[in-house]
Amino acid sequence: MRSVIQPDSQKRRPTFIEEARRRQIVQTAIRTIATRGFSQASLAEIARKAGISKGVISYHFDGKEALVEEILASLLREPADFVKARVDRENRPLAQLRAYVEANFEFMRTHRDHYVALVDLWGRRPDAASGGNRFDADAYEPSRHYLARILESGIEQGEIRDVPLRTTASLIQAAIDGVMLQWVLDEDALDLDAAISEVTDMITGHVRPFNSEAAS
Amino acid sequence: MRSVIQPDSQKRRPTFIEEARRRQIVQTAIRTIATRGFSQASLAEIARKAGISKGVISYHFDGKEALVEEILASLLREPADFVKARVDRENRPLAQLRAYVEANFEFMRTHRDHYVALVDLWGRRPDAASGGNRFDADAYEPSRHYLARILESGIEQGEIRDVPLRTTASLIQAAIDGVMLQWVLDEDALDLDAAISEVTDMITGHVRPFNSEAAS
DNA sequence: TTAAAATTTGACCATGCGGTCAGTAATTCA
DNA sequence: TGAATTACTGACCGCATGGTCAAATTTTAA
Numbered sequence: 001m002r003s004v005i006q007p008d009s010q011k012r013r014p015t016f017i018e019e020a021r022r023r024q025i026v027q028t029a030i031r032t033i034a035t036r037g038f039s040q041a042s043l044a045e046i047a048r049k050a051g052i053s054k055g056v057i058s059y060h061f062d063g064k065e066a067l068v069e070e071i072l073a074s075l076l077r078e079p080a081d082f083v084k085a086r087v088d089r090e091n092r093p094l095a096q097l098r099a100y101v102e103a104n105f106e107f108m109r110t111h112r113d114h115y116v117a118l119v120d121l122w123g124r125r126p127d128a129a130s131g132g133n134r135f136d137a138d139a140y141e142p143s144r145h146y147l148a149r150i151l152e153s154g155i156e157q158g159e160i161r162d163v164p165l166r167t168t169a170s171l172i173q174a175a176i177d178g179v180m181l182q183w184v185l186d187e188d189a190l191d192l193d194a195a196i197s198e199v200t201d202m203i204t205g206h207v208r209p210f211n212s213e214a215a216s
Numbered sequence: 217m218r219s220v221i222q223p224d225s226q227k228r229r230p231t232f233i234e235e236a237r238r239r240q241i242v243q244t245a246i247r248t249i250a251t252r253g254f255s256q257a258s259l260a261e262i263a264r265k266a267g268i269s270k271g272v273i274s275y276h277f278d279g280k281e282a283l284v285e286e287i288l289a290s291l292l293r294e295p296a297d298f299v300k301a302r303v304d305r306e307n308r309p310l311a312q313l314r315a316y317v318e319a320n321f322e323f324m325r326t327h328r329d330h331y332v333a334l335v336d337l338w339g340r341r342p343d344a345a346s347g348g349n350r351f352d353a354d355a356y357e358p359s360r361h362y363l364a365r366i367l368e369s370g371i372e373q374g375e376i377r378d379v380p381l382r383t384t385a386s387l388i389q390a391a392i393d394g395v396m397l398q399w400v401l402d403e404d405a406l407d408l409d410a411a412i413s414e415v416t417d418m419i420t421g422h423v424r425p426f427n428s429e430a431a432s
Numbered sequence: 433t434t435a436a437a438a439t440t441t442g443a444c445c446a447t448g449c450g451g452t453c454a455g456t457a458a459t460t461c462a
Numbered sequence: 463t464g465a466a467t468t469a470c471t472g473a474c475c476g477c478a479t480g481g482t483c484a485a486a487t488t489t490t491a492a
Contacts, residue, residue, distance in 0.1 A: 017459085017469070037341030039255075042449060053471045058451060060469090120339035122401070125253030137402030144405075167410040171418065174394025174411075181393055182386055185338070186353030189360075194383040195390070202387065206418040233439070233489080258479060269441045274481060276439095 022060050024050060026071055033071075034113035038120045068124065075118045076139050079107045084146070093154030094204065097172075100150060101203055104176050105196045108183070119184050144169045151207065161209040168207065175199050238276050240266055242290050245283060250329035254336045284340065291334045292355050295323045300362070309370030310420070313388075316366060317419055320392050321412045328400070335400050360385045367423065377425040384423065391415050 014022075028050040032041040043064060047054040061067040086103035090096045108115060124136070147169035154160030179199055182190050230238075244266040248257040259280060263270040277283040302319035306312045324331060340352070363385035370376030395415055398406050 015459095015468075021469085038339055040341070043451085044449080054450090055452085055472075056470060064450065120341075122397075123254055123336035123339040125256070125336075137405060140398070140401065141405065164410060164414070167407055167414050170398055170406050170411055171391070171395070171414050174398055174415070175387070175391045176394070177397055178390025178392070178394030179387070181338075181397070182356070182390055185356065189353060189357065190386050191383055194380060195386055198380070198383050198387050199390070202418060202422040205422060231438075231489095237439090259481085260479080270480090271442075271482085272440060280480065 018060060021052075021056065022070070025052075025057055025060060025067070026074055029067060029071055030075065030117045031113060033117040033120050038117075038123075068121065071117070072121055072136070072139065075114050075121070078114070079104065079111070080143060080146075082107045083143075087150070092159060093150055093157055094159040094207075096150045097147075097154065097160070097207070098200060098204060100147060101172065101176060101200050102196070105179075105192075108180055109192065112184070112187070115180055115184050119181065140173070144173060147172055154207070158209065160207045163207055171206075172203050175203060234276060237268075237272065238286070241268075241273055241276060241283070242287055245287055246291065246333045247329060249287075249333040249336050254333075254339075284337065287333070288337055288352070288355065291330050291337070294330070295320065295327070296359060298323045299359075303366070308375060309366055309373055310375040310423075312366045313363075313370065313376070313423070314416060314420060316363060317388070317392060317416050318412070321395075321408075324396055324399070325408065328403070331396055331400050335397065356389075360389060363388055370423070374425065376423045379423055387422075388419050391419060 025046065029041060029046045032046050032049055036045065043057050044054050047057055057067065061070070083100055083103040086099045086106075087096045090099045122136070126136075144166065148165040151160055151163060151165050151168055155162055176199070179190070179192075179195050183192055183195075241262065245257060245262045248262050248265055252261065259273050260270050263273055273283065277286070299316055299319040302315045302322075303312045306315045338352070342352075360382065364381040367376055367379060367381050367384055371378055392415070395406070395408075395411050399408055399411075
């Protein structure tokens with residue numbers, strides 16, 4: 001199927017059915033991982049939950065590893081798209097930064113399953129045989145870069161003090177991910193609303209110019 | 217062995233050999249998980265790396281789940297002990313807070329394997345059959361509580377402004393964990409020293425009283 | 433020294449896994 | 463309409479896993 005090389009070395013345009021099935025399988029797999037854990041998310045279990053035969057998964061995906069990569073891509077792309085849309089509503093960098101942080105949390109709150117599955121998938125190591133891709137690691141670079149650009153324009157416009165771009169971007173993402181992790185590990189251990197408010201304050205406070213008074 | 221109930225309902229004091237073997241097995245398992253991933257860390261592989269027979273693990277641990285719990289306990293206890301020792305050197309709460317953050321990162325830097333394994337283990341879900349313990353979630357409560365106490369005394373002494381204790385403790389731990397996570401996922405994507413410095417500044421800045429000038 | 437207890441071995445087992453495949457059904461399209 | 467392509471089924475395979483156990487070995491203690 002997908003692995004067949006076309007004469008013009010172009011990928012065959014996927015059928016309507018194929019796209020729908022792949023979506024269904026990925027979504028079912030995410031739900032399965034979130035509820036039962038990755039170790040219990042066998043192809044048989046995913047197929048059972050989806051109401052299809054196990055062979056269908058093998059038919060549409062070139063092995064379980066390929067399925068997992070598509071799941072991971074989905075888990076990272078969906079929140080990224082949502083956040084980007086929210087950020088694009090804002091004009092000024094500081095407001096964009098706030099929107100970035102808040103949109104992350106908003107998506108988080110409405111898609112807890114996604115993050116439970118993501119935390120589960122973090123533990124994966126690429127197949128030693130497959131030459132060891134670095135999908136996991138590289139997948140986080142775009143959001144760091146996106147954040148750094150927001151910071152950069154903020155600095156240019158004087159809304160943000162002269163922080164180191166990459167490090168600060170990592171730091172902001174780290175705070176978001178850290179709160180997310182605690183919330184995933186124990187939904188009740190954390191007052192999510194309070195944490196969101198505090199982390200947003202902390203971040204905006206950290207990047208605010210020294211001479212600034214009321215910025216938000 | 218360990219499951220035998222003693223007449224006086226006290227646990228039998230473990231033999232020297234037993235303690236040593238258990239330590240060895242746990243340490244070898246951590247190394248194996250860190251290097252090959254949990255999915256490849258079979259009892260056979262761990263035994264092979266330790267140079268012992270597979271049955272020894274079954275003899276000393278009541279199933280793989282019990283081994284994993286001991287690994288997890290070890291992964292959480294060791295840094296906690298280290299951090300506590302560093303915090304205890306300091307007298308004033310703000311210095312203790314700095315020590316807490318910095319000691320976390322110091323241990324992190326010298327024990328990357330531990331954290332690689334920990335991230336891998338986060339994805340585990342307790343056995344549905346075993347009544348679903350909440351070890352994972354509860355294991356993080358002590359450090360949050362410990363942090364909250366530091367903050368509390370800092371507020372009392374006026375070194376720290378009146379922040380919400382639990383939420384701020386969660387937030388601080390979240391920032392630490394978030395940086396740790398990025399570093400674990402990709403050692404090279406993050407300038408760890410710069411991140412440590414920034415996150416320490418951000419945290420101390422966040423809790424500093426409004427009227428304070430030079431605090432560190 | 434020796435009997436009991438603790439420890440280790442390695443072969444063995446049942447189970448569930450990812451993956452394959454011949455055959456069947458559904459869909460597409462000329 | 464009918465042949466070709468696409469999609470699906472369910473039985474099957476080889477394999478790695480966690481776990482067991484009788485027998486052998488080492489340690490303990492009387």
